[in-house]
Amino acid sequence: MDLNSVDADFIAGLEADLPAGILGEADHRYLEEPRGRYRGQAGVLARPQSAEQVSVLLRAANIARVPVVPYGGGTGLVGGQVMGTGPAPLVISMERMNAVRVVYPQENVLVAEAGAILADVQAAAQSEERLFPLSLASEGSAQIGGNLSTNAGGVNVLRYGNARELCLGLEAVLPSGDIWHGLSRLRKDNTGYDLRGLLIGAEGTLGIITAAALKLSPIPAATGTALLVVSSPAAALAILSLAQDRLGEGISAFELIHRQGLQFLTETLPQVRQPFATPPEWCVLVELGLARGLDPELALADLFEAAMTAGHALDGVIAQSEAQRQELWALREQIPEANRLIGSVSSHDISVPLSAIPEFILRGGVRIEALGDFRINCFGHLGDGNLHYNVFPAFGRSRADYEAQRGAVKRTVHDLVHEMGGSISAEHGVGRIKVEDIARYGDPVRLAAMQAIKQALDPNGIMNPGAVLRV
Amino acid sequence: MDLNSVDADFIAGLEADLPAGILGEADHRYLEEPRGRYRGQAGVLARPQSAEQVSVLLRAANIARVPVVPYGGGTGLVGGQVMGTGPAPLVISMERMNAVRVVYPQENVLVAEAGAILADVQAAAQSEERLFPLSLASEGSAQIGGNLSTNAGGVNVLRYGNARELCLGLEAVLPSGDIWHGLSRLRKDNTGYDLRGLLIGAEGTLGIITAAALKLSPIPAATGTALLVVSSPAAALAILSLAQDRLGEGISAFELIHRQGLQFLTETLPQVRQPFATPPEWCVLVELGLARGLDPELALADLFEAAMTAGHALDGVIAQSEAQRQELWALREQIPEANRLIGSVSSHDISVPLSAIPEFILRGGVRIEALGDFRINCFGHLGDGNLHYNVFPAFGRSRADYEAQRGAVKRTVHDLVHEMGGSISAEHGVGRIKVEDIARYGDPVRLAAMQAIKQALDPNGIMNPGAVLRV
Numbered sequence: 001m002d003l004n005s006v007d008a009d010f011i012a013g014l015e016a017d018l019p020a021g022i023l024g025e026a027d028h029r030y031l032e033e034p035r036g037r038y039r040g041q042a043g044v045l046a047r048p049q050s051a052e053q054v055s056v057l058l059r060a061a062n063i064a065r066v067p068v069v070p071y072g073g074g075t076g077l078v079g080g081q082v083m084g085t086g087p088a089p090l091v092i093s094m095e096r097m098n099a100v101r102v103v104y105p106q107e108n109v110l111v112a113e114a115g116a117i118l119a120d121v122q123a124a125a126q127s128e129e130r131l132f133p134l135s136l137a138s139e140g141s142a143q144i145g146g147n148l149s150t151n152a153g154g155v156n157v158l159r160y161g162n163a164r165e166l167c168l169g170l171e172a173v174l175p176s177g178d179i180w181h182g183l184s185r186l187r188k189d190n191t192g193y194d195l196r197g198l199l200i201g202a203e204g205t206l207g208i209i210t211a212a213a214l215k216l217s218p219i220p221a222a223t224g225t226a227l228l229v230v231s232s233p234a235a236a237l238a239i240l241s242l243a244q245d246r247l248g249e250g251i252s253a254f255e256l257i258h259r260q261g262l263q264f265l266t267e268t269l270p271q272v273r274q275p276f277a278t279p280p281e282w283c284v285l286v287e288l289g290l291a292r293g294l295d296p297e298l299a300l301a302d303l304f305e306a307a308m309t310a311g312h313a314l315d316g317v318i319a320q321s322e323a324q325r326q327e328l329w330a331l332r333e334q335i336p337e338a339n340r341l342i343g344s345v346s347s348h349d350i351s352v353p354l355s356a357i358p359e360f361i362l363r364g365g366v367r368i369e370a371l372g373d374f375r376i377n378c379f380g381h382l383g384d385g386n387l388h389y390n391v392f393p394a395f396g397r398s399r400a401d402y403e404a405q406r407g408a409v410k411r412t413v414h415d416l417v418h419e420m421g422g423s424i425s426a427e428h429g430v431g432r433i434k435v436e437d438i439a440r441y442g443d444p445v446r447l448a449a450m451q452a453i454k455q456a457l458d459p460n461g462i463m464n465p466g467a468v469l470r471v
Numbered sequence: 472m473d474l475n476s477v478d479a480d481f482i483a484g485l486e487a488d489l490p491a492g493i494l495g496e497a498d499h500r501y502l503e504e505p506r507g508r509y510r511g512q513a514g515v516l517a518r519p520q521s522a523e524q525v526s527v528l529l530r531a532a533n534i535a536r537v538p539v540v541p542y543g544g545g546t547g548l549v550g551g552q553v554m555g556t557g558p559a560p561l562v563i564s565m566e567r568m569n570a571v572r573v574v575y576p577q578e579n580v581l582v583a584e585a586g587a588i589l590a591d592v593q594a595a596a597q598s599e600e601r602l603f604p605l606s607l608a609s610e611g612s613a614q615i616g617g618n619l620s621t622n623a624g625g626v627n628v629l630r631y632g633n634a635r636e637l638c639l640g641l642e643a644v645l646p647s648g649d650i651w652h653g654l655s656r657l658r659k660d661n662t663g664y665d666l667r668g669l670l671i672g673a674e675g676t677l678g679i680i681t682a683a684a685l686k687l688s689p690i691p692a693a694t695g696t697a698l699l700v701v702s703s704p705a706a707a708l709a710i711l712s713l714a715q716d717r718l719g720e721g722i723s724a725f726e727l728i729h730r731q732g733l734q735f736l737t738e739t740l741p742q743v744r745q746p747f748a749t750p751p752e753w754c755v756l757v758e759l760g761l762a763r764g765l766d767p768e769l770a771l772a773d774l775f776e777a778a779m780t781a782g783h784a785l786d787g788v789i790a791q792s793e794a795q796r797q798e799l800w801a802l803r804e805q806i807p808e809a810n811r812l813i814g815s816v817s818s819h820d821i822s823v824p825l826s827a828i829p830e831f832i833l834r835g836g837v838r839i840e841a842l843g844d845f846r847i848n849c850f851g852h853l854g855d856g857n858l859h860y861n862v863f864p865a866f867g868r869s870r871a872d873y874e875a876q877r878g879a880v881k882r883t884v885h886d887l888v889h890e891m892g893g894s895i896s897a898e899h900g901v902g903r904i905k906v907e908d909i910a911r912y913g914d915p916v917r918l919a920a921m922q923a924i925k926q927a928l929d930p931n932g933i934m935n936p937g938a939v940l941r942v
Contacts, residue, residue, distance in 0.1 A: 107825040191894055192921050
């Protein structure tokens with residue numbers, strides 16, 4: 001289906017149907033993405049203030065067959081927010097629909113508009129003594145609508161689930177312009193197909209989320225954090241099992257860190273304090289959030305002792321203060337910045353079944369070594385089987401030296417992930433960068449079903465063309 | 472689209488493509504449903520042994536345009552498993568695909584075939600010291616495939632979620648006969664639309680689930696149960712908040728019981744021991760499952776004291792032994808049987824936003840009273856906002872006396888639920904009984920999207936015709 005560029009007639013029509021000031025120029029902020037690999041085409045920018053205005057926009061675009069690019073905080077890492085080729089699009093930024101509409105503390109529910117910044121949603125929950133547990137590096141600028149559209153993950157998935165599990169209901173505008181009023185606050189509602197779950201993770205290809213009813217949690221009574229040196233990734237998994245047997249859902253985060261990441265910190269961010277004189281090969285950052293009556297420091301000490309006795313842990317630091325806790329987290333949270341400063345040859349956001357992680361790390365290392373001289377920084381959300389497996393130039397060399405090998409590195413990692421039953425996009429989504437990858441690795445029956453659903457809900461193909469599915 | 476009855480040619484074709492003994496007669500066991508309101512038409516019965524055989528069956532049915540009725544444990548309460556009108560169908564029972572294929576204790580994952588009995592899945596998890604938390608009255612005969620197809624709920628949703636939240640991946644056969652190999656054990660996989668979530672809760676109208684990768688949980692270190700007499704439903708909700716602030720996810724169940732239920736037990740099942748000499752108007756059954764280091768009896772005693780001090784609780788019993796625990800649960804679990812023996816005029820499986828429950832109960836009582844002389848037994852999963860709101864004849868009268876009023880009672884309850892932002896089917900699904908209700912109360916944009924998805928994935932309309940959506 002051919003699409004048309006926005007033109008003067010299209011814009012004039014929208015201007016007639018919308019209040020002044022909704023339309024504007026799509027300046028560079030809306031056309032770039034964080035890794036600088038895509039540049040969007042300048043079409044026209046709309047910044048609607050209500051679902052009704054989004055409806056006017058989509059209805060017009062659908063009739064005129066103009067492509068629509070939904071735009072949240074712009075923090076996506078897979079190019080889902082910028083359309084680099086094809087007709088000039090209508091970019092719809094949700095930034096003005098940024099209200100937290102209401103919090104229901106007794107229900108553990110919060111209703112926010114799609115453009116609300118994730119950190120603001122967290123703060124609104126906090127102010128009612130509740131927790132909105134979605135937490136990720138870009139939370140200061142990412143918008144909740146984008147988080148939902150990409151089914152965002154982050155550090156607390158182990159305990160609280162992905163964005164999809166944190167959403168009870170949606171208000172959304174479908175490609176036809178019809179508004180679905182689905183802001184349910186219900187925990188149970190079995191009255192038909194899971195349209196909510198379908199729009200979440202569809203990356204703006206099936207409609208635009210305009211508001212969401214989100215699930216809150218009680219704030220754990222006490223929090224504790226430790227960094228444990230572990231003898232291997234398998235030992236880290238054994239400690240996770242130990243911890244779950246003892247503390248059940250009390251484990252909020254369980255992050256793997258490799259020596260390479262600590263060395264990158266030393267190299268690029270020497271001001272980040274490191275607790276160990278010699279960076280250990282593997283460590284895990286464990287965060288507990290426990291119920292009243294339990295002492296997290298004691299629980300971590302017990303866990304550490306059991307892990308030492310079993311030979312899984314070799315050393316460890318338990319935070320004794322909030323400042324120490326922040327310091328331990330800073331290690332984990334600064335690794336992506338260190339990575340950026342080093343400059344990766346190829347970065348991968350992958351997951352494999354939990355018990356396959358040690359073998360994946362082993363085999364991955366062997367295969368990458370066979371390709372040449374690289375450094376691998378493998379770290380991330382071990383508790384979810386989600387690793388950021390990033391491949392870097394050898395010391396003293398640069399990203400540019402490896403241009404010719406980038407494709408082979410990526411292919412090698414993805415092939416191995418696929419062989420081991422994993423996912424080549426654990427939490428970042430497909431966007432435009434991975435469309436060909438899912439065409440290669442995805443189940444063909446599922447892909448055909450996705451195409452059929454896309455065709456059914458967006459027959460003119462206006463929504464975020466080129467993202468997720470081949471055009 | 473017109474469908475055709477199974478005929479001799481169709482059966483002969485299947486016999487040629489399948490091993491002997493797969494096809495047979497659909498005897499009465501496959502044509503009845505627990506409430507005896509529908510009787511299915513005798514078509515032909517298939518009991519496949521593999522996804523490949525299910526594929527052969529669906530491919531043939533799709534070509535011949537023969538309706539297909541998927542059949543699990545037959546315990547559904549909304550007629551989803553029996554097709555009472557239209558052409559004689561192909562009934563596909565999953566009973567022979569009942570293996571628990573494998574348990575991965577370290578991953579907290581279990582892979583089971585669709586025909587596995589829920590209790591067997593629970594036992595397989597238990598034997599590896601893990602918990603599969605889905606728990607409901609019919610677990611001894613319900614099959615996991617049916618549980619998933621109906622997105623089953625039960626008593627532990629508050630803590631662990633509905634069936635959809637307990638499933639990581641599916642193997643399923645689409646109406647075309649194509650097999651989707653989606654038995655992912657991944658916690659994070661953002662590679663496209665949530666086909667898993669769409670098939671779950673679709674009640675067999677979009678395909679047949681043949682196997683599932685299920686999420687297990689650690690078994691809580693210690694469990695405690697109490698029955699608290701509360702001053703009102705609002706007080707019960709206040710106690711829930713208190714409990715969540717103290718114990719976080721440690722609350723496994725929070726069930727509301729009304730005096731009427733206890734009186735029905737006295738009337739019909741006098742052997743069930745009741746802890747209070749005079750049945751209190753409202754009580755809640757609280758179950759805790761806590762981490763190591765916490766004593767559930769102590770935690771319940773503390774909670775009870777705080778609730779007494781605040782005036783929310785009036786009396787209470789904390790189970791001191793497993794036998795006492797069973798006794799308290801028997802009260803809750805025997806109420807449905809007592810209801811059955813009394814014989815309801817109309818039963819409703821509804822949910823409303825949590826904070827609206829007290830008002831719903833109040834207004835419901837007033838509206839039902841305006842219709843005539845009834846007894847109301849309102850009980851259920853308070854922690855999820857899910858009430859079984861059942862209306863019974865006055866004492867000494869029978870269900871038959873109220874035939875003429877049944878429709879008005881149902882309509883009154885559903886109208887009120889709808890006014891209050893609730894769901895007319897919280898956990899049982901739509902089946903055939905509630906198709907007109909969701910057409911009346913459902914969001915029209917969502918219903919249109921559901922129809923479009925159905926048309927896209929099942930263009931010939933062979934899958935469970937008449938369930939969920941109007942034919």
